Amino acid sequence: MRIHTQISRVECCTDDPHRAAATPIYQTATFAQDSAVEYGRYDYSRSGNPTRETLETHLAGLEGGVRALAYASGLAAITAVTRLLRPGDELLAHDDLYGGSYRLFTKVLEPRGVRVRYADLTDIAEAASACSSATRLIYVESLSNPLLRACDIRALSRVAHAAGARLCVDATTLSPYVQKPLLLGADISLHSATKYLGGHADLTAGVLSVRDAALGEELAFLQNAEGTALGPFDAFLLLRGIQTLGLRLDRQQASAQRVAEWLAGRAGVERVLFPALKGHPTAAVHAAQACGAGGVISFTTGDAECSRRLVESLKLFRIAVSFGSVNSSVSLPCYMSHKSVPGESRHAREFSDDLVRLSIGIEDAQDLIDDLDQAVETARRVLVAVPGQGAS
Numbered sequence: 001m002r003i004h005t006q007i008s009r010v011e012c013c014t015d016d017p018h019r020a021a022a023t024p025i026y027q028t029a030t031f032a033q034d035s036a037v038e039y040g041r042y043d044y045s046r047s048g049n050p051t052r053e054t055l056e057t058h059l060a061g062l063e064g065g066v067r068a069l070a071y072a073s074g075l076a077a078i079t080a081v082t083r084l085l086r087p088g089d090e091l092l093a094h095d096d097l098y099g100g101s102y103r104l105f106t107k108v109l110e111p112r113g114v115r116v117r118y119a120d121l122t123d124i125a126e127a128a129s130a131c132s133s134a135t136r137l138i139y140v141e142s143l144s145n146p147l148l149r150a151c152d153i154r155a156l157s158r159v160a161h162a163a164g165a166r167l168c169v170d171a172t173t174l175s176p177y178v179q180k181p182l183l184l185g186a187d188i189s190l191h192s193a194t195k196y197l198g199g200h201a202d203l204t205a206g207v208l209s210v211r212d213a214a215l216g217e218e219l220a221f222l223q224n225a226e227g228t229a230l231g232p233f234d235a236f237l238l239l240r241g242i243q244t245l246g247l248r249l250d251r252q253q254a255s256a257q258r259v260a261e262w263l264a265g266r267a268g269v270e271r272v273l274f275p276a277l278k279g280h281p282t283a284a285v286h287a288a289q290a291c292g293a294g295g296v297i298s299f300t301t302g303d304a305e306c307s308r309r310l311v312e313s314l315k316l317f318r319i320a321v322s323f324g325s326v327n328s329s330v331s332l333p334c335y336m337s338h339k340s341v342p343g344e345s346r347h348a349r350e351f352s353d354d355l356v357r358l359s360i361g362i363e364d365a366q367d368l369i370d371d372l373d374q375a376v377e378t379a380r381r382v383l384v385a386v387p388g389q390g391a392s
């Protein structure tokens with residue numbers, strides 16, 4: 001099956017007696033047993049639930065994996081991956097990471113004895129030399145958030161496997177419609193489904209997919225043992241969102257391309273970071289492992305106060321953390337999603353406090369450009385009014 005067919009056709013509970021067209025929500029904690037010593041397919045929703053299982057099966061298919069698992073949030077999914085590590089093990093992480101992942105690694109994982117090392121993993125030579133005999137997991141985002149850099153997944157999987165480690169790729173910024181890390185050699189593909197997979201900013205969820213059945217078993221054991229699985233109603237909402245993933249992203253990516261090109265030519269905008277723009281540092285690596293650029297754009301203005309004024313002057317873009325919804329949003333990562341990353345550990349030069357991150361929704365692209373145009377103009381006027389500061 002081709003991708004749009006695969007995304008939209010959910011194999012929903014094939015044994016449903018009423019042959020429901022939409023996936024039924026099994027909003028139940030328990031399932032009755034035939035007797036005290038006989039168990040049915042399901043007994044307790046923490047361990048297994050038909051709505052969640054339909055979602056997990058659908059996701060495994062989309063990712064090209066053998067098993068997928070759904071969690072209450074993206075961070076619950078990331079936590080599950082870190083449970084594969086023991087004290088003394090080392091995690092090698094990319095140095096441009098979502099703020100919540102960084103907080104989990106530094107405030108939860110490190111105090112419990114796992115060493116976390118950060119390196120620029122867009123550089124394969126640096127990745128290889130940062131690996132040690134204790135490295136058990138290499139963890140990257142591709143595209144990274146918020147600098148939107150691609151890490152070479154094929155090359156990193158070779159580095160990881162040569163070191164006896166696994167590679168986990170957080171592909172939240174792209175979704176499986178655009179990139180399938182498992183098919184590029186990653187051992188674990190991870191998404192905050194709160195973003196593109198859900199697509200409507202109406203739930204939090206996280207998903208993991210794997211291509212090794214034994215690893216899938218180990219993670220399923222942990223999901224049950226720690227009680228981190230997604231509830232049935234959210235599983236239903238997520239399945240419904242996923243069915244339009246391809247349609248939404250086709251439009252969001254096309255609009256993002258237009259907006260990025262427009263921003264790149266607009267006075268008052270300094271640097272535009274979008275993987276499909278000429279001159280993006282990892283454009284070639286990205287193009288070799290994804291079939292689109294996603295709908296997130298980051299840019300700078302050269303001045304933090306100017307960026308703040310710009311963000312606050314937008315009318316169609318809601319100021320909100322997160323991204324990937326049908327409605328456009330805007331954020332200042334340094335003050336919002338990445339507040340927990342201290343200045344000195346941010347990707348030195350580029351992750352500055354004037355960095356603005358846009359998430360392009362499905363609105364008319366020209367309306368979005370018009371809105372950005374008036375906001376850039378308003379922000380520039382503020383700068384011109386302050387002697388000694390002029391927007392270029």
Ligand SMILES: *Cc1c(COP(=O)(O)O)cnc(C)c1O
Nearest residue numbers: 073074075098145172192194205
């Ligand atoms: C949002 C996000 C997460 C965390 O997901 P939640 O659903 O908010 O817990 C992890 N990684 C990336 C890249 C994200 O953008």
